[in-house]
Amino acid sequence: MPVFAGSELTCLRGDRLVFTGLDFRIGPGEALVLLGPNGSGKSSLLRVMAGLLKPFRGQLSWDGVPVPDDPDGHRAKIHYVGHLDAVKPVLSAVENLTFWANLGGAPDPRASALAALDRLGVPHIANVPGRYLSAGQKRRLNLARIIAAPATLWLLDEPTVALDRAAIALFEGMIAEHRAAGGMVALSTHTDIATPGARDLHLDDFTPYHDEHDEDDMHEEDAA
Amino acid sequence: MPVFAGSELTCLRGDRLVFTGLDFRIGPGEALVLLGPNGSGKSSLLRVMAGLLKPFRGQLSWDGVPVPDDPDGHRAKIHYVGHLDAVKPVLSAVENLTFWANLGGAPDPRASALAALDRLGVPHIANVPGRYLSAGQKRRLNLARIIAAPATLWLLDEPTVALDRAAIALFEGMIAEHRAAGGMVALSTHTDIATPGARDLHLDDFTPYHDEHDEDDMHEEDAA
């Protein structure tokens, strides 16, 4: 069974060091919960994990094989859910979903799209165009995407935003099922999501003390 | 002393009836707090009060004189704070503020801009360009705008979004001071803002009964 791990990760955004010296490891059936205040780098870490952001230092690997050696294999193994819902206003929910299921390699895209909508408790929106969906419905559609096509590792950035209690419960069930089948999950959150046996990663532990040391040094050199 | 009142207000957005038969009255030193779930029409009512939205029915008046009879006088008496902060990224905080103070008729715009920034606890951002300000700082800048130039009635739409506890306390002080000087306030909020002696207006009391059947109906229509 595969293990996804990162070692000595450093992330730089603009000229700002977001985190440094960060290690993590996710084995089959495990879940990693990213915690930390606003701006501590949860979204950044998830984007690094997805490969959307290159880490400045450090490396990601699957079973010891670095991700840059097999980027296609990495992409085939992950699902990423960000802040944006990628819902086209002129396509119906099922059309939206079928496209992504197809791209993700589902054998019967339309059937699995309908099943996924059902699983998230919104079968009735299947033929409603995206523009008429409420924020919560859009979010459910986006979460349906990750079960419409299979993938080992789910990377979820604040997945429960805009969801009501009933939807959160469904979603927690989805995660438990995925983990029971040997899947892996990394998610960030500000609220409580029930993920029994998950490991917590506090991002603020890796945020550097921010000394202006280097800048001042450079300045002194300039003056000299 | 002036009284601002609305009677039998009905608001229509698109084809949706947001509220109907709504009356309110704000006297000198009084505050009106608008409450209600998402989509109940708080923002719509504030925009109607500001004159940005024409009510479908009903009328607003100052001391019995209808607002449409003296729109300029109405505009001179109000300050409106919406969801958007109107901060120009390339102008410094004090330049941004000075412009609005000037437009609002402050006698010495730059001085009152600096004083307002001070009052909101952010004198140090005066020369920082808008693009470097965090969400909370932008919000404080926007709130500084309403004390940089005087006006009788403040219309505030969720003013404490993005503010931390210290800033909320400063802001509550500002409101108390404004009311003590005979000013009037109408504000909407989802959280707690201390406004002693304020009247509450529950918007959902005026929202017509809204059945959720339409989505399912649409679905059936599409399928048919």
Added chain:
Amino acid sequence: MTRFLRLVARDLRLALRQGSDATIAVMFFVLCVVLFPFGVGPEPNILARIAAGVIWVAALLASLLSLERLFQNDYEDGSLELLSLSTLPMEAVVLAKTLAHWLVTGVPLIVAAPLLAVLLNMDAEGFGVLVLTLSVGTPILSLIGSIGAALTLGARRGGVLLSLLILPLYIPVLIFGAGAIDAALNGLTPRPHLLLLGGLLAGALPLAPWAGAAALRQALE
């Protein structure tokens, strides 16, 4: 009045700080004109014959494209809402923003035009009239364009839609502008054309801010 000037000053400051809004419009103008020798071929006398028309068409398009975002930023960041709530009339707001826009993008076009006329081999007699027609014509373009910019505020595909609305209205300006230059080049007096252009300006000056203000009020609802 002073508040009107304040608004103009603010817009100018924004344009200058924002960098190259002005430069980009004038560069599009130059590029657009420069395309023609490639398309039509390098024969000097053909180029000279069509120079006036080409420069005017390019000015139209450049003005159009740069107008696309006239109210956009203020609309998106909420400033327009606040401006509409100030005691400055909405018509004055439109006029102030149009004036600032013309100063930033129209004036550079007027300056660059003689250079392009040289590139296209236009006779030197035409230069004075070219500059004159552009000086009267570009404000009209800005004024008419401001109506379009206000109308398309918040629509998807603003750019192309704007051009459909505005280009037909630009045609009279084009006819008189290019006509005046052709007249001058053929030894006739450009006076009637220039007078007509002046008439258009006199008409657009009150009408455009009024229509623009009405459109903005709709957009803000």
Added chain:
Amino acid sequence: MTRFLRLVARDLRLALRQGSDATIAVMFFVLCVVLFPFGVGPEPNILARIAAGVIWVAALLASLLSLERLFQNDYEDGSLELLSLSTLPMEAVVLAKTLAHWLVTGVPLIVAAPLLAVLLNMDAEGFGVLVLTLSVGTPILSLIGSIGAALTLGARRGGVLLSLLILPLYIPVLIFGAGAIDAALNGLTPRPHLLLLGGLLAGALPLAPWAGAAALRQALE
């Protein structure tokens, strides 16, 4: 491969449902050409002489303007991010979106062009070559434009900036496109020009998706 076609199909469906993207590009094309008789004057032989160049320049500008939003919507709603995480290579994504865009906006231009040629009094001998050059040329325009659209993703002042970047790169297409028609009208063979256009297409076909993909990756960081 089938996923590539799926993406093309989705983009076509979006364009058709969204309504009038295609119509607006072709209308801009027509309007742009129609401006010239007003600017240059109605003399038939002058118009005929410049027809090829004017039509090609208008095609350039129309293609440019409609390309502005090629990746914009997918970027703003997060679809582009997800596409880049799919196993479809980024180059294929760029190519698919460009292809769909060309089908929606380029093909109508080709259809409308002979009509405009009639309007501008072009000789009938030129029609065939006009359509031929546009058929080879507009895909090149779409390909080159896709690089610009990717580069300016998220920039302030997208539209005018795009034109500044892309118009210089369009110039060779314009030269050979208009050159072929002129050759045909003058009784020469347009073959060499057409071959060069074909060469440009062969060059742009691998290069543009590569550069576009590189630019998109930068934009998504």
Added chain:
Amino acid sequence: MSDFFAMGGYAAFVWPAYGVAALVLIGLLVATFKTLRSSETTLKALEGSRPARRRPRRNDAAATSPKVGAAEVGEG
């Protein structure tokens, strides 16, 4: 000497050529110096207004850390 300035009748072409070159090169140099100067003074002013060094940035420290007015200079 006047022969030299006349450039064999081509003075109107030769001298502008040298003039434009000089203008552009000197102009670029001056502009470069100006931006360098102004950004250096901005930097000095910014650094002067921040006496505290190695101040730890903790999320709760934001409210307590002393702030002084920033530089008077605009964007470089």
Added chain:
Amino acid sequence: MHRFANPARFQRLSSAILPWSAGATVVLLIVGLYFSLFSSPPDYQQGETVRIMYIHVPAAWMSLFVYVNMAIAAACGLVWKHPLADLFAKAAAPVGAGFTFICLVTGSLWGAPMWGTWWVWDARLTSVLILFFLYLGYMALVNAFDDPQRGMRAGNVLLLVGIVNVPIIKFSVDWWNTLHQPSSVIRMGGPTIDGTMLTPLLVMAFGFTTYFITVVLLRLKAEIVQRKIQTMRLTEAQG
């Protein structure tokens, strides 16, 4: 500038080079001007107008040289993400645009007496004009983003795409028959130009090169300072 790409070393290096390159620029340009204006003979065909060549040709070479350098830096910036490479391209662009402008204007000023026209639409002239627009487009693109790094990365891609124009400029005179004369210095089989003209040409070319080095170093310094300012502002604003 972040702590991992050490600009201090660059600053030391540039302070060491600057006085030398500045000195060399002054000396070379004075010598070059003396040669080109006084000690070289007028051409038997072109008369005194040949003196325009000593500006025109070095400027033309520089316009290409600077662009190629920028493109190389862009490739380095994209591959190794070295911030100095990005900054180099950004700092060099205005200088390259300046040389291109000089080439265009002096060419026109030369063309007026020699060809009887300020401008013709031939391949050489046109491709130089496109190069000028590429420079301007690059500068506009780099400054069009709120995040300066994003701008520089987009600019790098543009520089690499635009490199196709360079061989077109260089060989336009050989591929198409143009009014413009073909290469006589940088060509296969060695220069065919007379020594009395070659010397001032080369001296001026070296002078322009050292000028370029000097100005780029200064601009790089300014860019680094500006990056520092921005970082400080950001941290200050974010508290």
